[in-house]
Amino acid sequence: MGSIQLKQVQKKFGETEVIPPLDLTIEDGEFVVFVGPSGCGKSTLLRLIAGLEETTSGTIEIDGGDATAVPPSKRGLAMVFQSYALYPHMSVRKNIAFPLRMAKMSQTEQNERIEAAASALNLTDYLDRRPGQLSGGQRQRVAIGRAIVREPSAFLFDEPLSNLDAALRVGMRMEISELHKKLATTMVYVTHDQVEAMTMADKIVVLQAGVIEQVGSPLELYHTPRNLFVAGFIGSPKMNLIAGSEAEKLGAHTIGVRPEHIDVSKTEGQWKGTVGVAEHLGSDTFIHIHGIEGCDPLTVRAAGDVDVKYGDTVYLTPNAALIHKFGPDGLRMS
Amino acid sequence: MSNRKLPRLLQTPAVLLLLIWMLVPLGLTLYFSFIRYVLNSLRKPEWTTPSISNWRGFGNYEYVLNSKDFILAIQNSLFIVCSILFLTVILGILIAVLINKAFAGRGIVRVLLISPFFVMPAVNAVLWINMILDPVLGLQGLGVQGLNGLIASLQSAPGVGWFFSLWPQFEPISFRASQTSAYAVIIMVTWQWTPFAVLIFMTSLQSEDEQCKEAAILDGAGAWSQFRFLTLPHLGRPIAIVVMIQAIFHLSLYAEIEIVSRGNGNKNLPYLIGEFANNNIGAASATGIFAVILANIVAIFLLRMVGKTLME
Numbered sequence: 001m002g003s004i005q006l007k008q009v010q011k012k013f014g015e016t017e018v019i020p021p022l023d024l025t026i027e028d029g030e031f032v033v034f035v036g037p038s039g040c041g042k043s044t045l046l047r048l049i050a051g052l053e054e055t056t057s058g059t060i061e062i063d064g065g066d067a068t069a070v071p072p073s074k075r076g077l078a079m080v081f082q083s084y085a086l087y088p089h090m091s092v093r094k095n096i097a098f099p100l101r102m103a104k105m106s107q108t109e110q111n112e113r114i115e116a117a118a119s120a121l122n123l124t125d126y127l128d129r130r131p132g133q134l135s136g137g138q139r140q141r142v143a144i145g146r147a148i149v150r151e152p153s154a155f156l157f158d159e160p161l162s163n164l165d166a167a168l169r170v171g172m173r174m175e176i177s178e179l180h181k182k183l184a185t186t187m188v189y190v191t192h193d194q195v196e197a198m199t200m201a202d203k204i205v206v207l208q209a210g211v212i213e214q215v216g217s218p219l220e221l222y223h224t225p226r227n228l229f230v231a232g233f234i235g236s237p238k239m240n241l242i243a244g245s246e247a248e249k250l251g252a253h254t255i256g257v258r259p260e261h262i263d264v265s266k267t268e269g270q271w272k273g274t275v276g277v278a279e280h281l282g283s284d285t286f287i288h289i290h291g292i293e294g295c296d297p298l299t300v301r302a303a304g305d306v307d308v309k310y311g312d313t314v315y316l317t318p319n320a321a322l323i324h325k326f327g328p329d330g331l332r333m334s
Numbered sequence: 335m336s337n338r339k340l341p342r343l344l345q346t347p348a349v350l351l352l353l354i355w356m357l358v359p360l361g362l363t364l365y366f367s368f369i370r371y372v373l374n375s376l377r378k379p380e381w382t383t384p385s386i387s388n389w390r391g392f393g394n395y396e397y398v399l400n401s402k403d404f405i406l407a408i409q410n411s412l413f414i415v416c417s418i419l420f421l422t423v424i425l426g427i428l429i430a431v432l433i434n435k436a437f438a439g440r441g442i443v444r445v446l447l448i449s450p451f452f453v454m455p456a457v458n459a460v461l462w463i464n465m466i467l468d469p470v471l472g473l474q475g476l477g478v479q480g481l482n483g484l485i486a487s488l489q490s491a492p493g494v495g496w497f498f499s500l501w502p503q504f505e506p507i508s509f510r511a512s513q514t515s516a517y518a519v520i521i522m523v524t525w526q527w528t529p530f531a532v533l534i535f536m537t538s539l540q541s542e543d544e545q546c547k548e549a550a551i552l553d554g555a556g557a558w559s560q561f562r563f564l565t566l567p568h569l570g571r572p573i574a575i576v577v578m579i580q581a582i583f584h585l586s587l588y589a590e591i592e593i594v595s596r597g598n599g600n601k602n603l604p605y606l607i608g609e610f611a612n613n614n615i616g617a618a619s620a621t622g623i624f625a626v627i628l629a630n631i632v633a634i635f636l637l638r639m640v641g642k643t644l645m646e
Contacts, residue, residue, distance in 0.1 A: 089567035
């Protein structure tokens, strides 16, 4: 069990409205990712669900019951913080045992759960160490372990990977995804990294300035972004948004073409431009092209072995079926 | 290796100066403690100049150990220091936690709280013993007088009079008496040094990790558990610092003891040294060496204890 429903939830800090009234449903067992640029209110939203912040108005329901006034410890949710928030004076074992100790669980059951969590997270050898003696990845695992042992109805993750280096981040991403498959518990995950959102989520919630821009599966967001913001935010490299005469030809205010949906040719094509920087990744080449009206530079994702140099003239042809059209209000034209 | 020689050479003057600074007084004290050395003696004028020919061996130590006030002074030193440490640490933590919360006028409250620390020890002692603790003219005397008066007037009141007739007359406590003068010293020094503890604990509390507390709240920890398992261990090191610094200062209390009772029934080692030093420098030096040993034992013992209980 672990469904969460937000109904007209609003949050103000003094006079500033951080989150205007908002509705959201998180189904039991779902992996939901809140994604958005920093300062968009995604962490505040998570803290509202956790109960660390009080809602200004609206109701939060957990498993169908009104939890708006329920204290954080009674909501049955476990949270993993960006800074890990481990208790520095306790060993790893005591850190993981802390919520169980607070729940006055018997010593034998505590030990059973700690052993299970430690072996699931490869922490068995570190149980007697202090957090200060662990690496970033290990600390994050301890924080997750401390969340797991409580067997919560939902996990809340607040940018858990942003303090890790790139290689470790990819590893931990997989571990958290696997954990979700194994436990099948609801997880709410906050990140500003759209790659994390795309790779992990069942459902992505894109936020901007406290407003939900779009909710959907990763591929839904990729294929049919509801507005310009989502179009520009989801996908890497970013979608090319072209305004002006090229868009008007197709009857739109702005058109969007993903870099991977443009063909490059040295001889003929719809648009003509000059090559700027070309980033060779081996598998792909990201070419930044200048000289195209309404979008400078325009990014193209070409094959890894494409033969272009700085200053070359190239011709581009977008895949007409995959062009996204947006009206003057920024919304997608069907 | 050679590149370390220059820095060592440059450090030498400072190290030497510190060594001299420390070793010369200690060496002189040791030397005086083994010879007969008095300031004034008509019978043996040769004792009034320190000289190796007046060697007394452990005689001074024996004399001090057998003097009637020595055991009392040791006991009193420990009693006073430990009581003050206990009270200042407890009060310091409570007040620091209390004023760590945001409230209107917090800045003023903090300044007021620190102010006792700026009062000179002798002034502090005079104020307390005369204006507050005096059994007749002090706040205490007036308070007890007022209470007795109130009870006397209530004894004739209808309904509850019988209840108050059972009450005794209250006697004000004379803090200059031999048994109670140590308490007076403890009270006034605690008042003066609690701000020091508050100041150190307050700064430490401000460096406490807020996310840790939030994690603890989500883990189901109440206010007491948060204090016991997060705040108190966090304060472990500052407590050790407060205990160490205060132990050093309070082992050498003098002004308060002098002013409260002139050492009547309430001596500590420094006071005993002072009494001996009126004439017998040899005995005073031997007592000084005892004081050094006691200070070391206390410091090691206290630090171990604090370290063990709080660092887990």
